[in-house]
C-alpha cells in the first residue's frame with residue numbers, strides 16, 4: 001500500500017503539540033487578513049498556523065523552517081494596516097495568541113517583562129495598580145499585541161511627549177533565522193539605559209518580523225501622571241494650528257498630545273455626537289496636558305491663554321469623566337466616518353503620512369485637492385504634535401473604478417509625504433504595501449537594509465515579501 005508523504009503540518013506536529021498546529025482550510029481563513037485594504041483584495045492563505053507556548057517551541061519551528069526553506073511569518077493580533085502579518089508567500093504563520101503572560105512588573109526599576117502576545121490594554125490594566133503606565137498608546141490598543149507594537153514601532157497620540165515604542169523596549173529575546181535564541185539589551189541587565197555595544201534592540205524594533213522573531217520583551221514603564229486636562233481649540237485656518245503649536249513650544253510647553261481634527265473629521269463627529277459641541281472652524285486641536293492636579297489646573301489655563309491668540313474659540317475640560325468622553329469620541333472617528341458616508345467603507349491605504357510640522361497645512365490642503373480631483377471621500381485627522389497625518393479613505397469596494405481612484409489617491413499621498421520631507425509611514429509600518437516607496441524615501445540606505453536582511457536571514461525565510469523591495473510602482 002502506498003504511503004502519502006507527511007504534510008508540512010504533520011511534520012510540525014512532531015515539534016509542537018498537534019492541537020496547536022492548524023491546517024484545516026476553514027480555520028486558516030482569518031490568517032489571510034489583517035486590517036490592510038491590500039489583504040482584503042486577494043486571499044493569501046498560509047499553509048499552516050502554529051500556536052506555540054514557549055520560546056523553545058518557536059525556536060523548533062524556525063529550525064524546521066530553516067532546514068526546509070519554508071517562510072515563517074510572526075503574527076500578533078493581525079490589526080496591522082500593511083499586510084505585515086500575512087503570509088505573502090505561504091508557509092508557516094506563528095501566532096502569539098498563547099504567549100501573552102506578564103512575567104514581571106518591577107515597579108522600583110520601572111520595567112516589565114512580557115511575552116509578545118500580550119495585548120496592550122491588558123498590560124495597562126496590570127500596570128495601573130502599581131501607579132505605572134506604558135506610554136505608546138495606539139488606537140488599536142484593546143486588540144494589538146506588544147510584539148506587534150515592537151515589530152512595527154507603533155505609537156499614538158501621546159508620542160508627541162512620550163515617544164514611540166522604540167523608546168520603551170529595553171531588551172528583547174529573539175529567535176533568529178537559524179532557530180538560535182539571543183537576548184538583546186544585556187542578558188542579565190535591568191539597566192534603564194546602556195551605551196554598551198551596538199544597539200541590537202533598536203535593530204529588531206521596527207523590523208516587522210523580517211530579521212528575527214521576538215519571544216520576550218523587557219519594557220520600560222513610567223510613573224502614571226495622576227491628572228490630565230484637555231484644551232479644545234477651533235481655528236479659522238489650518239495655518240493657525242501650526243502657529244499655535246509653535247506658540248506653545250516658544251512658551252516652553254510640550255503638551256502630552258496635540259491631536260488634529262480637520263474640518264472633515266469635525267463634521268463627521270458632530271453628525272455622530274452633536275452633544276460634544278466641538279468648536280467650528282477649518283480645524284480643531286485637542287491638546288492634553290498631564291501632571292499633578294495643581295500643575296494640570298494651572299497648565300490648562302496657561303495653554304488656553306496661549307492658543308487663544310490664534311484660535312477663534314477654545315474650551316477646556318478638567319473633569320476626568322468629560323476628558324474620557326472626549327477621548328472616546330476621538331477614538332470613535334471610524335464610526336463617525338461610517339455614519340457620514342453610509343454607502344462606503346473606510347479602507348486602510350495611504351493612511352499614515354508623517355510630515356514636518358511646518359508642512360502639515362500644505363500637506364492637508366494638497367491631499368484635499370487630490371482627493372477632490374479623484375472624487376474620493378476622505379476624512380483627515382492625526383497626531384498633529386508629531387506631524388502624523390491620517391487619512392480615512394472611504395470607498396464602495398464593489399465599485400472597481402472608485403477602487404482604482406482610491407489606489408491612485410493612496411499612491412499620490414505617499415509620494416506627497418516624501419516630497420514635503422516626510423515619511424510614508426509614521427507608525428503603521430512598511431509591510432507589503434509600502435515597499436515601492438522605500439527607494440524614494442531611503443535612497444542608498446535601502447541597499448544597506450537589504451544587506452542587513454541578507455546577513456541575518458540568508459535564506460530569506462523570515463516574513464518574505466515585506467519592507468525591502470522590489471523598487472518600483474505599487475501593485
Ligand SMILES: Cc1cc2nc3c(=O)[nH]c(=O)nc-3n(C[C@H](O)[C@H](O)[C@H](O)COP(=O)(O)OP(=O)(O)OC[C@H]3O[C@@H](n4cnc5c(N)ncnc54)[C@H](O)[C@@H]3O)c2cc1C
Pocket residue numbers: 034035073074075076077078079080081083084085096116137138139140143144145146147148149150151152153154155156157208209210212213214215427428429463
Ligand atoms: C482601528 C485601528 C487603529 C490603529 N491605530 C494605530 C495607532 O494609533 N498607532 C499605531 O502605531 N498603529 C495603529 N494601528 C495599527 C496596528 O494596530 C499596529 O501596527 C499594531 O502595533 C499591530 O499589532 P498586532 O499585534 O495587531 O500585530 P500584527 O498585525 O499581527 O503584526 C504586525 C507586524 O508585526 C510582526 N510581528 C507580530 N508579532 C511579532 C513578534 N512576536 N516578533 C516579530 N514580529 C512580530 C508581524 O509579522 C507584522 O509584520 C491601528 C490599527 C487599527 C485596525
